[in-house]
Amino acid sequence: MVRKYSVKELLNKGKFFIDKKVLVEGWIRSFRHSIFITLNDGSTIRNIQIILSNNKSIVKKITIGSSIRVIGIVKKSIGTKQYIELQSVDITIYESVDPKILQKSILQPKKHSFEKLREQAHLRFRTNIFSCIMRIRHHIAFGIHKYFHKHGFFYIHTPIITTLNCEGTGEMFHITTMDFKKNKIIDYAKDFFKCKTYLSVSGQLEAETASLGLGKVYTFGPVFRAENSNTSRHLSEFWMIEPEIAFYHLEENINLAENFLKFIIKYIVDNSMEDLIFLNQCLEKWNQKKKNSLLEKLELILKYPFKKISYTEAIRILDQEEKKKNIRFLHPIIWGMDLQSEHEQYLVDKYFKIPVIIFDYPCSIKAFYMRMNHDGKTVRAMDILFPEIGEIVGGSQREERYDILLQRMKDTNTDKNKLWWYLDTRRFGSVPHSGFGLGFDRLVQFITGMNNIRDVIPFPRVPNNAEF
Numbered sequence: 249m250v251r252k253y254s255v256k257e258l259l260n261k262g263k264f265f266i267d268k269k270v271l272v273e274g275w276i277r278s279f280r281h282s283i284f285i286t287l288n289d290g291s292t293i294r295n296i297q298i299i300l301s302n303n304k305s306i307v308k309k310i311t312i313g314s315s316i317r318v319i320g321i322v323k324k325s326i327g328t329k330q331y332i333e334l335q336s337v338d339i340t341i342y343e344s345v346d347p348k349i350l351q352k353s354i355l356q357p358k359k360h361s362f363e364k365l366r367e368q369a370h371l372r373f374r375t376n377i378f379s380c381i382m383r384i385r386h387h388i389a390f391g392i393h394k395y396f397h398k399h400g401f402f403y404i405h406t407p408i409i410t411t412l413n414c415e416g417t418g419e420m421f422h423i424t425t426m427d428f429k430k431n432k433i434i435d436y437a438k439d440f441f442k443c444k445t446y447l448s449v450s451g452q453l454e455a456e457t458a459s460l461g462l463g464k465v466y467t468f469g470p471v472f473r474a475e476n477s478n479t480s481r482h483l484s485e486f487w488m489i490e491p492e493i494a495f496y497h498l499e500e501n502i503n504l505a506e507n508f509l510k511f512i513i514k515y516i517v518d519n520s521m522e523d524l525i526f527l528n529q530c531l532e533k534w535n536q537k538k539k540n541s542l543l544e545k546l547e548l549i550l551k552y553p554f555k556k557i558s559y560t561e562a563i564r565i566l567d568q569e570e571k572k573k574n575i576r577f578l579h580p581i582i583w584g585m586d587l588q589s590e591h592e593q594y595l596v597d598k599y600f601k602i603p604v605i606i607f608d609y610p611c612s613i614k615a616f617y618m619r620m621n622h623d624g625k626t627v628r629a630m631d632i633l634f635p636e637i638g639e640i641v642g643g644s645q646r647e648e649r650y651d652i653l654l655q656r657m658k659d660t661n662t663d664k665n666k667l668w669w670y671l672d673t674r675r676f677g678s679v680p681h682s683g684f685g686l687g688f689d690r691l692v693q694f695i696t697g698m699n700n701i702r703d704v705i706p707f708p709r710v711p712n713n714a715e716f
């Protein structure tokens with residue numbers, strides 16, 4: 249039996265295998281001079297070169313994109329590009345791709361637009377760029393679990409099906425097993441759950457209840473928002489990480505978020521350099537960005553403490569800048585307004601030039617569960633704004649005082665009957681606690697330097713598109 253290796257294993261350990269017989273499988277990336285095949289199996293950005301020796305009969309079937317199995321002898325490469333190559337002994341073609349079909353596909357080796365790649369999302373895993381992004385996405389997810397595990401957090405699975413909108417904003421997707429045509433007046437008591445249900449926008453409220461028993465927990469799952477936001481930073485289905493910690497104040501929450509984000513970015517710099525270098529080269533080519541801009545951008549996050557300012561301070565800076573520098577924001581600067589992306593971008597990309605954490609927002613623009621400050625006007629909220637991306641984290645210290653929480657629910661028209669269990673936690677040994685939500689896909693977007701969030705998730709769900 250010949251042992252099977254991934255391309256990555258072969259290229260990494262190949263020098264110990266010289267003159268050994270090995271088996272490797274993958275898809276053909278190029279075929280030159282009827283003898284040189286480059287093969288990739290997704291395990292790495294690098295390809296292995298195969299020298300076709302005897303199977304001349306199959307030359308015609310060897311086309312780009314075809315899937316093959318190769319048994320070959322590892323040889324020290326004469327070329328300078330790679331250390332080893334494979335001298336083929338036996339090649340089996342699983343399926344060869346018809347060159348006519350290939351021409352229309354994104355597997356045809358030439359530059360394709362990201363839009364085109366999205367149209368063939370089922371094939372884009374086979375491209376260099378998307379496979380790089382997917383490998384990095386994996387490492388980010390793995391790093392996240394690693395961080396929390398190391399710090400004593402428990403991974404909690406919160407429900408996807410819910411009866412409430414925890415954020416209180418935006419539209420939600422309904423779920424039902426009823427046929428609406430037949431039931432013109434919808435009686436949800438007859439529906440599957442005997443009530444109106446939705447896809448959840450956040451696992452926070454359930455995570456809070458878990459933290460109030462387990463101490464430190466986090467969720468990492470898909471969430472759904474039916475806002476009609478057709479932007480490069482919004483998905484209708486995205487992944488969110490939500491840690492929740494008992495006996496934690498806002499300052500500790502902010503420090504955790506900063507420490508966590510830096511850990512992940514360091515983890516990727518340490519573990520995905522090969523893919524980062526490739527992406528960096530692509531970005532230089534396409535966006536005419538300066539050399540190493542992606543790596544420098546990541547290093548910059550690690551280098552300095554994030555800037556921490558209150559919402560009131562942020563408004564003051566924006567107002568002053570508008571007066572001093574003669575800039576006009578589309579949305580006028582008034583205390584109490586929600587910060588728009590133009591304001592966030594100004595603060596992060598122009599003013600501070602490092603990530604910014606804004607805290608103590610007006611209660612009128614934030615969710616009911618955030619802890620009220622003594623001023624009676626602001627809540628213990630915090631948002632982390634990143635260069636290029638804008639808001640990447642949203643979090644807060646939670647309102648742990650029963651009466652004040654109840655009042656906030658009334659003020660924000662939040663149904664207290666549906667949330668009886670949430671309120672109940674404030675009557676059974678309530679404690680100060682805090683947490684935040686990190687947009688996973690936005691983090692992947694930031695780390696990979698992609699302009700559009702749709703290019704960092706395998707199958708994007710956005711308004712008007714749920715294909716694949």
Ligand code: 4AD
Nearest residue numbers: 450452482483486490639640641642643684685687
């Ligand atoms: O600020 P958000 O809405 O916060 C919450 O949902 C809280 N319950 C989190 C918590 O405290 N446990 O969302 C959190 C993050 C945002 O900062 C953003 O990064 C991301 O989720 N996000 C989106 N990412 C992609 N597409 C969308 N439509 C997003 N909406 C929010």
Ligand code: MG
Nearest residue numbers: 631639641642
């Ligand atoms: Mg937010």
